[in-house]
Amino acid sequence: MRLDDWRDRLQEMWAPLGDQCAFAAQRADERVGFQETRRFEVGSAFKAFVAAEYARQVASGALDPDMRVTIQAEDRVDSSDMLDQLLDGATIPLQEAAEAMIAVSDNTATDLVMRAVGPDRVRALLSQLGLRGTTIPDSTLSIYKRFRDEPGWRPVACLTTMDDLVTFYTAVVRDGALGSDAATDRFLDLMQQEDLIQGATWPDGARCYRKSGLLEPPPQLAMGMGGAFVSGDGEVTAFAFALNLPFPEDAEIEDSPLEPAARTFSEGLRFAMRELAGG
Template identity: 30%
Template sequence: MDTSQAEATPLGERAQDVVAMLKGEKAPGDVFGPTFLAAVSPAQFNAISAQLTTQFGEVIGVESLKATGDYSAAIALRFEKAIGRGTIALEAQAPYRVEGLLLSSFESLDDTPDKISAELNAMPGNASAYFGPLDSSNPMFASNPDEHMAIGSTFKLYVLSALARSIEAGERAWSDTVTINRRSFPSGQMQDWPEGAPVTLQTLATMMISISDNTATDILIHELGREVVEAELIASGHSNPARTLPLLTTIEMFGLKGSPYNLEKYINGDEAAKRFMLLDFVDDIGGDTDKLEGPIPTVPTAIDTVEWFASARDLASILKRLSTLEDGTARGVLAVNPALDKSQREKWKYVGFKGGSEPGVLNLTWLLQDQADAWHILTVSANNQEGPINKGKLQLMAQRILALAP
């Protein structure tokens, strides 16, 4: 069933209703069912609609609608500057309201690097992006690629690479078992696992990357040694390692940012003083979250001083080290949660992903291999000391950049 055949069906009618909503001609409550509205409120949908209009121009109409079931279809909507593709699902009974709608990829129609760069630089705070082959200094897109940005949990790429190289050197095996002997705060799940539970290094790495598990991360840093992960950061060719050293565990980051006194003391100390403070922290707290004082910050806190920092080119350097490992296990870990929809993944032979976020910080980084086996990076970062990052907007920026690929 193509678009013309679908127009008189419930799917066709609801697809047109979606266009009308995006144009502001219908209200979400008139089209969406209670299941959808429980997950996405009318206010949230209107915000998403405004964001899509800002990114891709006004919606023009339904480009295509291909049924995948009696009440579901693959949908493509044409905007002024892009075609958005995704899925739509309806209730199985009248009035056949929309219960599922997801536009997961956007094909640029008239985008240019200059347009994307201008919009990226217009975001609050600072932004950076880079897209191109790892073996070339000629990217397809670059905006502030040498600016050092807070990257949040994307620093876990350095932990993964340090672990993989230790295994490659014969010091450890992916199947080695350690125990749950410390905890951090979420993101993640392992903070709720039983004390002393056995877990393999590969499981820890998979949890650390796929769901950004902070407890798994801290256990791996403890097992490897902070200095080993720091050595990997330096060996990768990081352009300013001093800004990130000493490399913090996640619980140390939470502990510092939850204590104004210790945070100020840490910021004002030299590297030796900072390391001394962390030794005290390990002695006093270890991996026991119950011993921490102070709340976890919900607003941007010291994101320009107490963080993990890297430029886009620095992230390209660590991905290059991961891409050249003979053992593909680490790359398999990165591919568990690729953070791209199926249509986008199909253009690449391999897709791996790691992102990071905290209040005022967002990074999205992909390792990509094309059909000719060449490795690429796509990374976008935004830092805003004044407030939160618009995650949806940055994700849409990444999709627009990815669409620049030939």
């Protein structure tokens, strides 16, 4: 499907969502989108940026992926399915923390990796790649602490534009912007972890490198995803999607007005991904 036809069809499917959604895609020099320059919350999708800087530093010799990092009680963050299985004081290789960060979006693992690479180094990479509308946190723990300490604060994990996400994945996956094949290969290995843990497969042998995000404490439900497909002949198609909805106190997605919107978004996302992959 041509990208402009893809855009028109997805816009039609997401029409009920109005201005609460956004998307973009790029293949070769063609880029299409809807509200692609408007900033949206995309939750844990920002962890791809951390993975990129981690891969770059490992390839340059600045970081040792086998270095063991210690899990302290004060490092614990909610939504850490892998590292919650380990006792305080346990150690794991930095590479395993990076894999958990992408595979299951483990927040404690993310903070261990961010501490090693330095959040300001991640921001410097984003600036180098031309991402002007993107913000990232210093850690996931900082988000939870502020949400706890400031009632009514609207949680922010990552504000970005779909243009920025597509620019990032095009630069890193297609253009080798991390500076070496070793860095690119390590990044791509990490970015397949989400598909591997979910058992996802794609048409025509396409490979997918992606990170999704979900942020759902009130007052907002945020869903986001960025990534890139690489076809069998090596063609790269970068993509980005986001949905931001008001999320009232005590609301549940199921059996509420949020459920139809989330379902519409998910159905459109399945169509969009399959078509971009060649299906």
